[in-house]
Amino acid sequence: MSIPQPLISHALFRAYDVRGVYADNLTEHSVRLIGQAIGSQLRDRGEQTVVVGRDGRLSSPALAQAAIEGLMAAGCHVTDVGLVPTPVLYFAVQSGLAPHGVMITGSHNPPDQNGIKIVINGECQYNERIQRLYERIMRGELWHQPAAGRVQTANILNAYQHTVCQQIHLQRRLRIGLDCGNGATALLAEQLFRDLGCEVYPLFCEVDGNFPNHSPDPTQPANLQALQTLVRAQALDIGMAFDGDGDRLIAVDGNGHILWPDRILILLAQAVLPQQPGRMVAYDVKCTYRLDQAIRDAGGVPSMCISGHSLLKKHMREHNAVLGGEFSGHIVLRDRGMEYDDGMYIAARLLEVLAQETAAPAQIFARIPEGCSTPEHKVYFASYEAAGEAMALWMQHQQLQAQRLITLDGMRAEYADGWGLARASNTSPTLTLRFEADTPERLEAIRALFRADIQRLQLTPEALPF
Template sequence: MIDRHVFDPAILREYDVRGTVGRNLGPADGYAVGRGFATRVLAAGGRTIAVGRDGRLTSPELERALVAGLTDSGADVVRIGVGPTPMLYFAEATLDVDAGVQVTGSHNPPADNGFKLVFRHRSFFGDDVQDLARLAASGAWRAGSGRVEDVDVMADYVARLRAGHRGGAYRIGWDCGNGAAGPVVERLTQDLPGEHHLLYTDVDGRFPHHHPDPTEEANLADLQRLVRDKRLDFGIAFDGDGDRIGAVDGEGRVLWGDQLLALIMAPVLAACPGATVVADVKSSQYLFDRIAALGGRAVMGSTGHSLMKEAMIAHDAPIAGELSGHIFFRHGWYGCDDAIYAAVQLIGALHDAGVSLTEAHAAMPQLVNTPDVRIPVDPTRKWAVVDEVRGRLEARGAEPTAIDGVRVATEDGWWLLRASNTQDMLTLRAEAADRAGLDRLLAEVDGELAASGVVRN
């Protein structure tokens, strides 16, 4: 037992607590997170906290430390075991609990891990995460002796996922990347119509086949091969904790998160005419145009799962999504990002439209864009560079969108420069109608970066 604790500031992220185990994150941090979070929950009149974990090799030890901290501050704990982060969100929404914590490193490298927190169906982030550090440094934790109960929610979660299937029988490849979604997908596909071919559903925190991050096309190579070799209709992939979705069509071509949202939102807007759809600032202009074409109201939001959830509530949006593959559902679901539920909804959207994913993909405009380009930067300069770029643009009479970084529209298309909330990086994205236009956009960005002493490799 410890009386107080000082966190490495680097692990206190905007959306969660996350670091590299053995370098700046360990069991003492997990214990302190538990003490602080329980203190906050109890002070607000709550008491019971659901706890889940992903399949990383360090997750059992961190979970034990977390539970010890929660109970030593007087909170009762409901342990739901290994599963995807959306299963923890499901437990927090449906069990008689007040809050939840998932031990997970999400899509990060195998040595990374951390804690995602939710309190009364809202993300616990930003200043709340910093408050955990203040409580730890002062030792101002509540003391008590909470109880621990083990509850298996996976069967109920899978049944609820299955209930969201509206129709459609396809030949689908599923790549779980040895992440925490594997056992859920195994159970789900046993009950879904169609033909299902599964890759890497056994949970293995070493991630022996490929890294579980579907935002990197290299990680989709095995799924692309499976779809092509077996001539499947399409393929679906998940990240390490099952809250990001990736997909490839029947020809193995990748669809990114904004393209998937463009398909999945159609039935939602049909059921909720005129509703708002929130998409992050990195998303294609095609998505915003498509929202309007379907009669919806498009709102551009800041990137980040906690910020997107808050934007959904603020705008009363039934659905939202990010380029990164986080798709959030309030209509028919629990107001959270759930990649497995998104997969079920994708099947339904294709069924409703009467088209294959390959056909739907081909009907989208063939724009030319960059991936999410990451540019290393001195952490003390990260935010300042973005402010400098914005200042120069405005001094020249430009009117950039400044929701999250700087998004600039030109005749060629648009470009975005923002500071990463999770890494010492600037992130860049640009989109144009053709390669020549994209080159002009990137040259403009490079000029702005150079003016602030930054070089894009």
């Protein structure tokens, strides 16, 4: 006797979005059901207008069509904005095109993966709100009013570009490298930054869902090598790299040195807080310990928060924070009314700050103290559950000898001259770790404490990446 298959895989419903492998657990059928569940949730509230966008992945057109069909089956009115970066979908919602949005995107993940980011009343959905969609599908609580549904198309790209160019003015011409990584920002980034007055040197600015040049994740240093080479070869002021759907930014200075987002946050805080004294600046647990004092020195109030772009934005709204960001590259700057994480917009705001001085960006960033730090290390597990269980076991039995242990999101062990972090990722079946210290010797000593703990508890049979 065959075992009945579930309507839809529960594994799709993650902490910040829906995510899966195309044609495996993420199919047109499953996305149609999710679209219908989102539409049913809206119809329960007496609402029915929603905007739908998609990134440049090969599976995105079919999945976007399935989402639209599901929304229409519930009787929703859909505005299809087509291929756009995720922040342009957010812009469409904030601009009033519709109060709700559905974005088909695999973000920074490999080409065979895809997903859905969901915006309800301008707020990205997360945790239990996403789980409720799964529960609704499994209970069969779905509206069936296809005759009431309709779809129209709209071009929102020009309005987005116009808004950014109206907001941002560079006092001098900067020579910049742009690495769109064949992601959705390739649609408009090159022209946008030319319109802002930059001399642009483009890399991989053609949308290609195969991502033939490098993975669409600029937080991995290997994926920045082409940009670093370009910046040095052309003696550019700065290089900017975006992830696959454009909501993350990583930069490199004119020497090719990586400017991690926590250092970008410090510079933006120093620029913004004099006009916004006493406002909160939020940052996630993966950011440098130097942020706290830098924010205070600039006249702001620092606030550490849980990692996750949806949770960051929620924290910022609740506390009226003017600026917030994650080490992963999600940055939100709200002083001019933009309420969402947008790699291109933040890149433009960063250029605006840098253009106010005649000094090279590398010299400007050199004023910001920098210790010894690592990128994120990832320890892979067979499943999200296995990674979570390993993290829980470690937290229960850790011997990290920390002066202060922060358990807001995983474990951040702080010492007099550095810190180490371990947490279970919500976007991959991994434990992610990061370290920072004042000297290379102390950095290695802190890493050694974490290594010893992992080996003592036998958390993984795999070789550690640090």
